[in-house]
Amino acid sequence: MKLLSATVLFLSSPRVFAIYEVTYHSSPLAVQPLTILYRDPSYDPDNTTLFLVSPTGTAIEQPAPAIYDSTGQLVCQWADPAIGNTNDLNLQMYAGKPVLTMWVGPGNPGAGPEVGDGTAQIYDETYSLVANISAVNGAGGTDFHEFQIVQPENTSAIVTAYNEVPADLSSIGGPVQGWYLNTMFQEIDIASGRVLFNWSAFDHIPLSETQITLNDSTNGTTPETPFDAVHINSVDKDTDGHYLVSGRHTWTLYKVNATDGNIIWRLGGNNSSFANTTADASFFWQHHARWQGADTVTVFDDGAAGFGQVPPTIVVTEPYASGKMLQLNEQNKTFELVKRFVPSHGLSPAPSLAEGSVEVYGSQVVVGYGSNPWITVHDLATQKVLFSAVIGPNNSSLWHGAISNYRAFQTTKSVFVGQPKTSPSIAVESGTVYVSWNGATQVDRYALSTGKTASKADHLLRTVTRTGFETEMSATGSLGYMQVVALAADGKVLGWTAIVSTA
Ligand SMILES: *[C@@H]1O[C@H](CO)[C@@H](O)[C@H](O)[C@H]1NC(C)=O
Ligand SMILES: *[C@@H]1O[C@H](CO)[C@@H](O)[C@H](O)[C@H]1NC(C)=O
Ligand SMILES: *[C@@H]1O[C@H](CO)[C@@H](O)[C@H](O)[C@H]1NC(C)=O
Ligand SMILES: *[C@@H]1O[C@H](CO)[C@@H](O)[C@H](O)[C@H]1NC(C)=O
Ligand SMILES: *[C@@H]1O[C@H](CO)[C@@H](O)[C@H](O)[C@H]1NC(C)=O
Ligand SMILES: *[C@@H]1O[C@H](CO)[C@@H](O)[C@H](O)[C@H]1NC(C)=O
Ligand SMILES: *[C@@H]1O[C@H](CO)[C@@H](O)[C@H](O)[C@H]1NC(C)=O
Ligand SMILES: *[C@@H]1O[C@H](CO)[C@@H](O)[C@H](O)[C@H]1NC(C)=O
Ligand SMILES: *[C@@H]1O[C@H](CO)[C@@H](O)[C@H](O)[C@H]1NC(C)=O
Ligand SMILES: *[C@@H]1O[C@H](CO)[C@@H](O)[C@H](O)[C@H]1NC(C)=O
Ligand SMILES: *[C@@H]1O[C@H](CO)[C@@H](O)[C@H](O)[C@H]1NC(C)=O
Ligand SMILES: *[C@@H]1O[C@H](CO)[C@@H](O)[C@H](O)[C@H]1NC(C)=O
16 A cells, blocks of 8 residues: 555545436436536547446546446446456557456546555456456556557567655755655566566656655655656657657656667756647656657646645646647757647636546547546647537536546447347336346437246237337336347347336
């Protein structure tokens, strides 16, 4: 167990937010709604887009990854206390197939002090576990800040890990015999678990680069309160085979040589190898740095940071958070802002205190605002907002603590085909039949049949188009027992519920 900071938000209020949760008749799930604030008419006309999110915080009963569609309906939630808490749901490719990836472990990534003591897991489209990735020699196994399957081979993954190490912190006003939270990343072969590359901030980044002070993020006096000087929160690999490492607490992206581990250059922060050409090219407390071609990087610029003490220390460095696309000029050693993705249409730009993401998705860009549990989708060319939504109700008192979301990703029902091994669920209450199927993405309609015994319900009563996570239909005409069959658009039978009594 380690004390951490950064993604730790503020657990000061009791769990009083259950009133906002959406509940169902046919499922025990209780989830926050996805509230749509704006949908451009051109955006997702067939409603096939899916959002992958991992909400956490005091308003979240069980931190669990979830999939919503672009109408705001839940498609899937893993509310399984047996697997612990989860973070960073994403769709990646493994063994030639689309897979869901996430971090799983003890501790609540958004609302508690423990982080990182888990594993990175890969699930197939039937929601079955296919692989675990465990960091080696990290104090608490795999940390939840990064889990990227390395393209194009897709046979290895990059994960983060932490170790507390003794360190002389006197140069920044701390103890000579102090403790440092060493933030590491490892590239691991998924099949064998072998570490292919191992790198740590302590070995390469001087203390002088930190932008935090002692006590912002623990004071370094004991192994339980190690000083988190760098805080690696994303790692990407470029086509040269080198790494792009984001240090939240140094405001810097590091290009790390995959052969010798040396830092090739720094972008941003205290000792940047590239000069900003304009003030708005700079970024602060950033997350989710990704290459977009040879000299272009996207990054979520939080513009602010919140640290875990109660009351929290909040450092606001810029007026608002945004997704940024930056162009590096290797010849002149400058960098410039080429695109900026800013919320609009129901959301006012504001700083984010933690977390966040920017995903280039075809001709669109998906921005997740972390401690502001917002999602915006932009046109890549014009930067215009096409879609704007909030996880939870449209209520700002729930932001920065009650609901936050580490990263937001987009996919579609044609890429990810969720085929759970469970059966659809049915409930009959007061003359109404309710049916749902957690995780199924292909259901177009449900056929309701009835019968006189618990062993057979083969008299078709009606077929009803699926309307969302839960579809309801009249129980009129029941002969005593009922069953629902889930059908795809082409009429293929996908699954069926148990036969239940309507008495
Ligand atoms: C969301 O809340 C804000 C602030 O209360 C309000 O201005 C806005 O109209 C709301 N938007 C929607 C779509 O409810
Ligand atoms: C998509 O969803 C919107 C909003 O719920 C709805 O108005 C529209 O009819 C849907 N389109 C299709 C093709 O189902
Ligand atoms: C690796 O994954 C990427 C997308 O995540 C995909 O484009 C590529 O085809 C995959 N490569 C292999 C060998 O599966
Ligand atoms: C993954 O790890 C869990 C917990 O340690 C274990 O139960 C499971 O068998 C592992 N699965 C695979 C596919 O490695
Ligand atoms: C990775 O590096 C860290 C820091 O130097 C070290 O403590 C750890 O043992 C290394 N892990 C492996 C698997 O080499
Ligand atoms: C930045 O670097 C200079 C020396 O290069 C140092 O004096 C300063 O304390 C560093 N840190 C910050 C946060 O500016
Ligand atoms: C950290 O906080 C403690 C308690 O408030 C205080 O005594 C100490 O001086 C602070 N240390 C630093 C380096 O700010
Ligand atoms: C450091 O933090 C710990 C835990 O909050 C506290 O008990 C201790 O007094 C602090 N020490 C200093 C020198 O600030
Ligand atoms: C990476 O490290 C290797 C071994 O030290 C060195 O030969 C190579 O030039 C370095 N690459 C870059 C881009 O610095
Ligand atoms: C700044 O980075 C350069 C390498 O780019 C390094 O040689 C130098 O020591 C660094 N300066 C400070 C003050 O850390
Ligand atoms: C670079 O960014 C810093 C911090 O935002 C700003 O103070 C400075 O003016 C910028 N430089 C240029 C050339 O705009
Ligand atoms: C570098 O700067 C020089 C002088 O301003 C300019 O002529 C040249 O085009 C620049 N190179 C690039 C690649 O931008």
